[in-house]
Amino acid sequence: MDAIILQFFNGLEKGSAYALIALGLTLIFGTLGVVNFAHGALFMIGAFCAVTLRKVFEISKVSLDPTKTDFLGKPLEVKTPYVEAWFGETVGSAMINYSVPLAILLTIPVMLFVGWAMERGLIKHFYKRPHADQILVTFGLAIVLQEIVKYFFGANPIQMMAPSDYSGTVNIGAMLGMDIFYPVWRLVYFFFSAVIIGGVFAFLQFTTFGMVVRAGMADRETVGLLGIDIDKRFTLMFGLAAGVAGLAGVMYTPILSPNYHMGMDFLVLSFVVVVVGGMGSLPGAVAAGFLLGILQSFASLNEVKAIIPGIDQIIIYLVAIVILLTRPRGLMGRKGVMED
Amino acid sequence: MFGLNQKDTKFLLIVVALTLLTPFLLNPFPTDSAMAQFNAGYPALMQRFAIYGLMAIGFNILFGLTGYLSFGHAAFLGVGSYSAVWMFKLLSMNILPAIILAMIVSGLFALAIGYISLRRSGIYFSILTLAFAEMSYRLAYSVLTPITNGETGLQLNLNDPRILDGAADTSSLPVPGLFGMKMNSTYTLDIGAWSFDFNVGFYVCAVIAILGFYMSLRIFRSPFGMMLRAVKSNQQRMNYTGLNSRPYTLAAFVISGIYAGLAGALLAAMDPLAGAERMQWTASGEVVLMTILGGAGTLMGPVLGAGFIKYCENIFSKINETILHSWFSFLPDSLESVVVWFFARFVGEGWHLTLGVLFMLIVIFLPGGLVEGGQRIASWWKNRGKDEDSSNQPAE
Numbered sequence: 001m002d003a004i005i006l007q008f009f010n011g012l013e014k015g016s017a018y019a020l021i022a023l024g025l026t027l028i029f030g031t032l033g034v035v036n037f038a039h040g041a042l043f044m045i046g047a048f049c050a051v052t053l054r055k056v057f058e059i060s061k062v063s064l065d066p067t068k069t070d071f072l073g074k075p076l077e078v079k080t081p082y083v084e085a086w087f088g089e090t091v092g093s094a095m096i097n098y099s100v101p102l103a104i105l106l107t108i109p110v111m112l113f114v115g116w117a118m119e120r121g122l123i124k125h126f127y128k129r130p131h132a133d134q135i136l137v138t139f140g141l142a143i144v145l146q147e148i149v150k151y152f153f154g155a156n157p158i159q160m161m162a163p164s165d166y167s168g169t170v171n172i173g174a175m176l177g178m179d180i181f182y183p184v185w186r187l188v189y190f191f192f193s194a195v196i197i198g199g200v201f202a203f204l205q206f207t208t209f210g211m212v213v214r215a216g217m218a219d220r221e222t223v224g225l226l227g228i229d230i231d232k233r234f235t236l237m238f239g240l241a242a243g244v245a246g247l248a249g250v251m252y253t254p255i256l257s258p259n260y261h262m263g264m265d266f267l268v269l270s271f272v273v274v275v276v277g278g279m280g281s282l283p284g285a286v287a288a289g290f291l292l293g294i295l296q297s298f299a300s301l302n303e304v305k306a307i308i309p310g311i312d313q314i315i316i317y318l319v320a321i322v323i324l325l326t327r328p329r330g331l332m333g334r335k336g337v338m339e340d
Numbered sequence: 341m342f343g344l345n346q347k348d349t350k351f352l353l354i355v356v357a358l359t360l361l362t363p364f365l366l367n368p369f370p371t372d373s374a375m376a377q378f379n380a381g382y383p384a385l386m387q388r389f390a391i392y393g394l395m396a397i398g399f400n401i402l403f404g405l406t407g408y409l410s411f412g413h414a415a416f417l418g419v420g421s422y423s424a425v426w427m428f429k430l431l432s433m434n435i436l437p438a439i440i441l442a443m444i445v446s447g448l449f450a451l452a453i454g455y456i457s458l459r460r461s462g463i464y465f466s467i468l469t470l471a472f473a474e475m476s477y478r479l480a481y482s483v484l485t486p487i488t489n490g491e492t493g494l495q496l497n498l499n500d501p502r503i504l505d506g507a508a509d510t511s512s513l514p515v516p517g518l519f520g521m522k523m524n525s526t527y528t529l530d531i532g533a534w535s536f537d538f539n540v541g542f543y544v545c546a547v548i549a550i551l552g553f554y555m556s557l558r559i560f561r562s563p564f565g566m567m568l569r570a571v572k573s574n575q576q577r578m579n580y581t582g583l584n585s586r587p588y589t590l591a592a593f594v595i596s597g598i599y600a601g602l603a604g605a606l607l608a609a610m611d612p613l614a615g616a617e618r619m620q621w622t623a624s625g626e627v628v629l630m631t632i633l634g635g636a637g638t639l640m641g642p643v644l645g646a647g648f649i650k651y652c653e654n655i656f657s658k659i660n661e662t663i664l665h666s667w668f669s670f671l672p673d674s675l676e677s678v679v680v681w682f683f684a685r686f687v688g689e690g691w692h693l694t695l696g697v698l699f700m701l702i703v704i705f706l707p708g709g710l711v712e713g714g715q716r717i718a719s720w721w722k723n724r725g726k727d728e729d730s731s732n733q734p735a736e
Contacts, residue, residue, distance in 0.1 A: 035463070125704070130410060131463070133703050136632050139625070140699030147693035151685065156568035268621055270469065275467040310483030317478075324464055325456065 002180050005173060006223040009296040013186040013255070015293025016193035019247035019297035021266055022273040023197060024241035029279040030217045031237045034123055035131050037138040037271065040263030041145040042111065042242045047251025047258035048149055049110055050103035051158050059300050065262050098163045100253055107246045115242025119235045123255045142263065150260040160186075167254070185254050196244060196285055203240075204282070213237055217280070272320045278333025288331055292316050348557060349443035355553060359546045362386055363536045365578050366373060372535030377658060383526055383539035384610075387477065390545035391606045394552045396642030398599020398631045401556055403628070404637035406621060407572035411466045411624050412453065412473030416446040416597040418619030420485065420604025425494045425614045432504035433514045435523070435544070435609040447594055449512060454593035461575070473624055493615035494636075516609045518544060522543070523609055541610045546709050548606065549643075552599060557639060559595070568592050572599045583652020633702055635709030644710045652698070656691035660684075 021043055027035045058080035068076040084092030095102065122141065125133050161167060162185040170187065173180030204210035216223045216230040223230045249258075256262065273292055277284030298304060299315040311318075323330065344352060358365065367381030380386070395417065403409055419441035427438035457468040480488040488494055496513050505514070515522045523541035530536075559565045567588045570578055578585050608614055619624070626649065634645025664680045665689070671679060686694045706713045 009521065122700075122704075129707065132628075132632055132636070134628065137700055137703040139629070139697045143692055143696030144700070147690060147696065151690070189474060264622075268474070272467060272471065275464060279463065310479055313478035313482050314475040317475045320471045321468060323455070324460060324468055328460065328464075 002173065002178055003301055003303075004298075005062065005176075005180055006180075006182065007301055009172065009182050009186070009190075011294030011297030012190050012290065013293075014296060015290035016190050017248055017252055017266070017289075018270060018273045018293050019286045019289025020193050020196060020244055021270040022277060022289045023200060023282060024244040024248075025270055025274050026277070026280060026282055026285040027200075027237055027241040027244070029274070030282065031213060032119075034098055034126060035134050035138070036116070036123070037135050037267065038142040038145065039191075039245055040140075040265075040267030041142040042114065042245040042263070043249040043266055043313030044149060044263035045114060045145065046107050046111060046246030046261065047253050047262065048153060048249075049107040049246065050100050050160060050250045050253045053106050054096065054099040054160065057081060057099050061085060066112065074339060079209065100160060100250065103114040103250050104247060107250045108243055111243040112239040114246075116235060117238035118242070119238040122285060123238065142267075146260050146263065153260065155260060157259040158258045160253040162254035189251050190257065191247065196247055199284070200240070200244065206285060209233065235277045269316065272316060276320050276323050276330050278330030280306075281330070281332040284330060284332030291331075292319060295319055342554065343558065344561070351489065352554060352557060358549055359390070359550055360543075361391070362546065363538055363541070366537055367534060371535050372533060376669040377663065378655060379627050380501070380651055380655060381537060382517045383524075383537055384543055384571065385650065386537075386542040387545050387606075387610050388412050388650045388654075390542060390549040391610070392627075392630065392650055394545070394549040394636070394732040395600050395603035395627055395645040397549070397556050398551050398596040398603070399627045399631050400460070400596075400636060400638075400642040401559055401568075401599070402596035402644070403631055405560070405568035405572060406592050407463065408589060408593070409459070409466045409628065410457075410469040410593070410596075411604070411621060411628065412457075412469030412471075413596070413600045413627050414619045414621070414623035415453070415473035415476040415652070416450055416600035417604040417607070417623065418476065418614070418616065419449050420446045420601030420673075421493055421614035421618055422480075422604075423601075424605035424608035425496070425612055426487075428496060428502075428516060428608070428612050429500040430493075430503065432502060433516050434504070435516050435518050435605075438609060439548075439605045442605030442608075446604065447598045447608060450594045450597025451599075454590050454597070458589050460711040470621060470624070473516050473619060474621055477619040477621075479618055480619060488614075488616060491616070493613050495613045508657050513612075516612055545606050545610070548602065551601070553639075553643070558595065560639060564591070629699065633699065633709055635711030638709070638711045641709050641711040648710065649695070652691060652695055656694050657689070659687035 021039065024042070025036060025039050028034055028039070046072045058081055061080045063078050063080065064075040066075050070076045079091060081096060083095050086092070087095065118141070122137065123134075126137060150327055165190055166184045168184055169181040169186050171179060172182045172187075181275045204214055212223065212228055212230070216228075216234065220230055269292075274285055276292065277286070277288030295315055296312070298313040305312055327333075342349065342352065343405070363381050363386065365381075366386065367379045369375040369379050369516070371379075395413070399410070399413055421443045423445040424435075424438035427441050431437050453472045454467065457465055458470065460468060485493075498513065502514075515524055517523055518540075521540045523544065526537050526539045526541075528535055528537050541566055559568075567585075571589055572584050575585055604614075604618065607618070630645035630649050631642045632645070633648060634643065637640030661680060661684045664683050666684075668676045668679050686697075702709065702713075706716075708715075
């Protein structure tokens, strides 16, 4: 029982990452009709925003302390990060400690800019081209972004710490009278993604801007005929999708140490998630993300593995095949999207 | 000749000539010159050109003709490799049984996967094939370890039975061969400052690749090929005329699967080991990229794309900063270091960056791939002496 609850929470955490990436992919696909293979790279750039911010915070002034000596007998070098020197020791060390959540503030403008630049500079020219071309060009872009990150940050994973208040574990089974300890940050990640997903849906559902975007998704031409510059709004949606991917990446860094190819690892899974959810359906993407995350976690239970060996490795793909064969358009796919 | 019209015969003969003369064509620079790094005429690379060219030709029969984009062809490559290595272990080091078994097994595998995947089209088909390939890859790593030897990869052993070979000497691992011709034996011809390698393995691959090319040429020109093209342009209309297009697409899928299995068997024949990473989705993606880069739906395109990618992979990754310094030493020192720094990002470990940039440039400016680039240059060459008003004629 303990193991089942634990795996359920693991599934929620995995599922929230899948759901966030798949949500962004679906936003781009649903609005612009572009298959974006660079979306994993956006996730990675978000993660490296957190790395950058922490590195910036940790830039230190080196001063010599004559009262102490190191083991060679020279005066000890004391490193004081500039943030501590400027904002006082408490605020400064808190800033370093909280560099991952603070990186959100850096990530949002960076990702909006990256998304805007990508859409205006590259994707714009590919609306009328076949999907194969879109896949190829965004794949090329993903490789380029990946190599740039590799040049600046190296090929090894960089370990990131959650803020010390959130880096421990919490007993999630206390209410049920059981002892199930679970890392706090993973719970935080789940709530964070729930807020983001809720925010995106609320934005689309309750604002005029969102209404126009939804109308544009349903029938782009008619919205254009009504005198609305739908392209401009879609560009913004691309930025928003990039932002969602970036935020998913930032907060994921304490769970998975960022490396330059993490985007590619998530990309394929997210595509499976999007297709299982149904191309172009936002609720479908979120539902499928959580569904596959939870199923994957349950499949890695030892009891399940004892019955069907190797199931934990293939469950996602197996479920995808079954769903695609039984429900032709995925869980909640719209009719007529990508059916040719 | 060969059941082809005159133009195609000429084309085929040119391809045959180019393939057989590859050791000369890819070694244009003298061995000791500074340009020798751009020589690609060494056996391992030439074999790869032929093998991946063959695989791309097969992939093109499915993708280029029917438009079905499969993301799972690496699975057939892997299955072919595994069955070939098992043949080497159990039966004989002769590559013929290995190749035949690999083609049969990968064909059956493609039949099963294709039968299920082809129920859907478009991106759903792509994801289905991707899912099957990833499942094979992961199972090869985990549950199927007795067959695939997991992460170590399947290798030859000194105490393998090899029933047909009988009692050969057991002091060293045997080398795959074709009736006594060892795959790794190479004859080196020195002419002046040049040296050319003629490798048995390459010629075996080349002959098979030519046969594969001939097959694909026949398919492209046959009624069956026309049917596949019809599927690409409007499958719905075909269905409305009362024609079941599924057997045709399934046949195309199986044929391209067999090509991939054959390529896998040849990879194993050149270097008798098989690893699961050959089945990863990146390997499937590579074939897709080769085909699209070269020009999907054209006869020569996939081969060009395969050669292009393998050339970048092997040549660019070998260049390092010292070599760059020697190239740019004519520049003033300060400028030299800047230029070398810039180019060093694109070579050596950074060759992926080159590949990414080239993908983007080719897709942006040459949507039809390298073949279209060639056609544009050819039409420019033809039109260059004519009046300006004739230049607005559409190329092709």
